[in-house]
Amino acid sequence: xxxxxxxxxxxxxxxxxxxxxxxxxxxxxxxxxxxxxxxxxxxxxxxxxxxxxxxxxxxxxxxxxxxxxxxxxxxxxxxxxxxxxxxxxxxxxxxxxxxxxxxxxxxxxxxxxxxxxxxxxxxxxxxxxxxxxxxxxxxxxxxxxxxxxxxxxxxxxxxxxxxxxxxxxxxxxxxxxxxxxxxxxxxxxxxxxxxxxxxxxxxxxxxxxxxxxxxxxxxxxxxxxxxxxxxxxxxxxxxxxxxxxxxxxxxxxxxxxxxxxxxxxxxxxxxxxxxxxxxxxxxxxxxxxxxxxxxxxxxxxxxxxxxxxxxxxxxxxxxxxxxxxxxxxxxxxxxxxxxxxxxxxxxxxxxxxxxxxxxxxxxxx
Amino acid sequence: xxxxxxxxxxxxxxxxxxxxxxxxxxxxxxxxxxxxxxxxxxxxxxxxxxxxxxxxxxxxxxxxxxxxxxxxxxxxxxxxxxxxxxxxxxxxxxxxxxxxxxxxxxxxxxxxxxxxxxxxxxxxxxxxxxxxxxxxxxxxxxxxxxxxxxxxxxxxxxxxxxxxxxxxxxxxxxxxxxxxxxxxxxxxxxxxxxxxxxxxxxxxxxxxxxxxxxxxxxxxxxxxxxxxxxxxxxxxxxxxxxxxxxxxxxxxxxxxxxxxxxxxxxxxxxxxxxxxxxxxxxxxxxxxxxxxxx
Numbered sequence: 241x242x243x244x245x246x247x248x249x250x251x252x253x254x255x256x257x258x259x260x261x262x263x264x265x266x267x268x269x270x271x272x273x274x275x276x277x278x279x280x281x282x283x284x285x286x287x288x289x290x291x292x293x294x295x296x297x298x299x300x301x302x303x304x305x306x307x308x309x310x311x312x313x314x315x316x317x318x319x320x321x322x323x324x325x326x327x328x329x330x331x332x333x334x335x336x337x338x339x340x341x342x343x344x345x346x347x348x349x350x351x352x353x354x355x356x357x358x359x360x361x362x363x364x365x366x367x368x369x370x371x372x373x374x375x376x377x378x379x380x381x382x383x384x385x386x387x388x389x390x391x392x393x394x395x396x397x398x399x400x401x402x403x404x405x406x407x408x409x410x411x412x413x414x415x416x417x418x419x420x421x422x423x424x425x426x427x428x429x430x431x432x433x434x435x436x437x438x439x440x441x442x443x444x445x446x447x448x449x450x451x452x453x454x455x456x457x458x459x460x461x462x463x464x465x466x467x468x469x470x471x472x473x474x475x476x477x478x479x480x481x482x483x484x485x486x487x488x489x490x491x492x493x494x495x496x497x498x499x500x501x502x503x504x505x506x507x508x509x510x511x512x513x514x515x516x517x518x519x520x521x522x523x524x525x526x527x528x529x530x531x532x533x534x535x536x537x538x539x540x541x542x543x544x545x546x547x548x549x550x551x552x553x554x555x556x557x558x559x560x561x562x563x564x565x566x567x568x569x570x571x572x573x574x575x576x577x578x579x580x581x582x583x584x585x586x587x588x589x590x591x592x593x594x595x596x597x598x599x600x601x602x603x604x605x
Numbered sequence: 606x607x608x609x610x611x612x613x614x615x616x617x618x619x620x621x622x623x624x625x626x627x628x629x630x631x632x633x634x635x636x637x638x639x640x641x642x643x644x645x646x647x648x649x650x651x652x653x654x655x656x657x658x659x660x661x662x663x664x665x666x667x668x669x670x671x672x673x674x675x676x677x678x679x680x681x682x683x684x685x686x687x688x689x690x691x692x693x694x695x696x697x698x699x700x701x702x703x704x705x706x707x708x709x710x711x712x713x714x715x716x717x718x719x720x721x722x723x724x725x726x727x728x729x730x731x732x733x734x735x736x737x738x739x740x741x742x743x744x745x746x747x748x749x750x751x752x753x754x755x756x757x758x759x760x761x762x763x764x765x766x767x768x769x770x771x772x773x774x775x776x777x778x779x780x781x782x783x784x785x786x787x788x789x790x791x792x793x794x795x796x797x798x799x800x801x802x803x804x805x806x807x808x809x810x811x812x813x814x815x816x817x818x819x820x821x822x823x824x825x826x827x828x829x830x831x832x833x834x835x836x837x838x839x840x841x842x843x844x845x846x847x848x849x850x851x852x853x854x855x856x857x858x859x860x861x862x863x864x865x866x867x868x869x870x871x872x873x874x875x876x877x878x879x880x881x882x883x884x885x886x887x888x889x890x891x892x893x894x895x896x897x898x899x
Contacts, residue, residue, distance in 0.1 A: 316798050344804035355795035359817040369803035372813070416803075426802075 242289030243458050244313065244424065249286040249322035251308050251482075255279030257320050270481050282308040283319070284482035291474075293456040295447075299469040300479030306462045309479070310428050313460065314347050315339060326424070344373040348417040352429035354409045356401045356416075362388070363397035366415045373420070380419075387415040390449065407438035414446075418457075427461045431468065443471060447540050448562050466505055470494070470514040471540070478502050491519050495581070511582040512544040520578055521559050521568035530558040530569060539567050543578055550575060618757045629761055636713060636767045643709035652683045652701045663878065667885035671878075678874035679704075698867045700849065704875060707848035710766060710841065711834045711879070714773040718830050722778045723823070726785025727811070736786065743779040751776045751840050759844050769837075769846025777833035784826025788819030824887030831883055835876050839868075849875070 252260050255278035263273045270281055282305045290296040300306040311317035313324050315331065324331045331342060348369065356365050366387055370380035388394055391411040401409055410430065417425055431439045450456050463469050469476050470490040477487045478501075486498035494511055497503040518539035524530065536558040537546045550557045556569035622629070647655065656679040664672035684699040729736040754775050758768035792815050800814040816823075842850025849871050856865020 311798075314802055316801060340804040340806065342804075343802055347802075349799070349802040351795045351799060353793075353795050355793070355799035357796055357799070357814060357818070359820075368800070368813075372800075372803060372805045372809045416799075420803075 722781030769841035788822030
């Protein structure tokens with residue numbers, strides 16, 4: 241069941257929003273609407289549902305409206321038209337008190353540039369949400385401590401945030417967001433400001449954390465990085481000019497791009513490096529067994545990385561969560577199919593590139 | 606028909622005087638009592654104890670250098686007499702009481718500036734209309750020659766320290782409003798969004814995030830307010846506010862170079878002390894707050 245539902249959501253800045261919406265519905269482009277009404281359409285009729293406990297990624301280039309869309313969900317930005325519902329309740333109709341209650345108990349947010357409070361210690365940052373909610377000092381210290389341990393910052397409580405590296409600052413941001421056990425985590429380009437290596441670490445840790453949580457957080461994740469979207473997302477929405485171009489699983493986005501825009505995005509992706517084991521994984525058949533202490537990979541391992549292990553394995557390869565339980569198996573056929581499809585894609589791309597290069601010659605001839 | 610701005614303003618002041626007498630009296634009593642109390646408190650302890658306290662304060666918030674300066678500077682303000690190897694030595698300017706009077710006047714007018722300036726600054730930071738309206742008023746308050754304030758101040762509050770405080774307050778408040786406004790507007794958008802996204806009320810946002818993060822800027826404004834107040838000392842002495850302006854005014858009127866110089870020097874010593882101490886407080890707040898905003 242969808243925990244967040246976004247229905248017919250528009251955000252239009254300035255000018256004449258009613259008219260801008262009408263024009264946009266008639267098919268006028270963003271620039272045309274701007275010229276005619278002086279309105280800037282940031283979000284154009286967004287519709288989607290986020291299922292409980294999934295990671296839903298909204299991907300788009302800068303200016304595509306993805307951050308505005310995210311802020312409409314917790315109403316840091318008021319949507320112009322449309323509704324946002326959480327558990328079926330219309331958040332967009334909440335008064336100030338109910339909205340605050342929602343933000344304090346159910347929904348929290350992680351920011352691109354961390355948004356930490358420099359006048360507070362790490363502990364002071366993490367406990368902020370509990371403090372404003374009125375929890376007493378001892379209790380909130382204890383919860384903040386647990387949250388710090390969860391993100392691997394045990395012992396840093398008394399540090400100043402300015403003493404920490406970027407990666408660690410964002411861990412503080414994450415701990416601060418997790419401290420009130422939110423059901424929904426909004427992440428606005430949360431890892432985009434980090435070094436590539438640290439970014440990969442944080443992505444993996446978030447995926448692991450999300451698996452360990454019970455019940456798991458629902459994550460609405462914003463990024464401009466397709467690799468990140470494919471790695472993190474259970475489902476991905478691709479945004480273009482404020483509208484949603486396609487919603488689908490990583491595999492669907494890669495194999496069945498809805499339009500030219502999405503196709504141009506995904507065509508240069510080496511899928512074997514992105515598509516994780518879990519997307520080609522199937523359940524263990526009754527006539528099969530995998531040794532308990534045999535080789536295994538995590539559900540997030542990209543196919544390219546599991547190839548050597550798979551070649552060594554006798555039969556299907558076990559896919560296990562980090563703490564041990566079997567999630568499924570990956571067979572050589574499934575992986576081979578994926579590799580072939582990827583190679584097909586590459587060949588088609590080369591063919592197309594070759595054609596465009598040849599064109600001038602044909603013209604001369 | 607001729608519109609006379611000067612006459613109109615005079616009429617306004619007269620109207621205020623006639624219609625708000627109880628209020629004006631109340632203000633006079635409140636400010637008078639504050640300044641009187643402060644003066645008595647500052648003169649309660651013997652001057653050498655106060656000199657030591659000022660020196661320790663300078664040491665604690667600023668540096669050893671500022672402390673040494675305070676010790677020498679404040680000692681010069683007092684009269685020092687002692688006998689060394691049978692030789693009677695005497696030096697100092699003997700301006701201690703006037704210095705404490707001036708300090709009381711500055712502290713009172715600065716407190717008034719903060720009390721009124723900071724809330725207006727906060728309001729201006731939150732509301733663009735208020736910002737637009739206050740901006741030219743602040744420019745006016747700061748650029749109008751300070752002498753001009755003396756006339757209505759005397760009409761409304763008669764002679765003495767109270768109109769001195771009022772005139773000083775009008776002249777010295779603008780930087781306090783401006784830098785409070787600026788400091789709050791400079792708080793990073795993400796920090797404000799973070800505070801809101803965790804369910805802060807507007808009051809929690811202001812007191813737990815915006816004001817603490819704006820504190821270094823606000824303190825820079827307070828520093829400027831203090832120094833502007835000090836620059837009003839001589840002018841305020843013209844309407845009988847007393848303090849270190851007195852010897853300066855006396856020096857001018859009687860062409861006594863020595864007295865005028867001593868009064869001026871005393872103001873400089875007090876100015877350097879107040880500047881370094883308030884600046885150091887601002888820097889202290891800044892090291893914890895500003896380091897991480899980048």
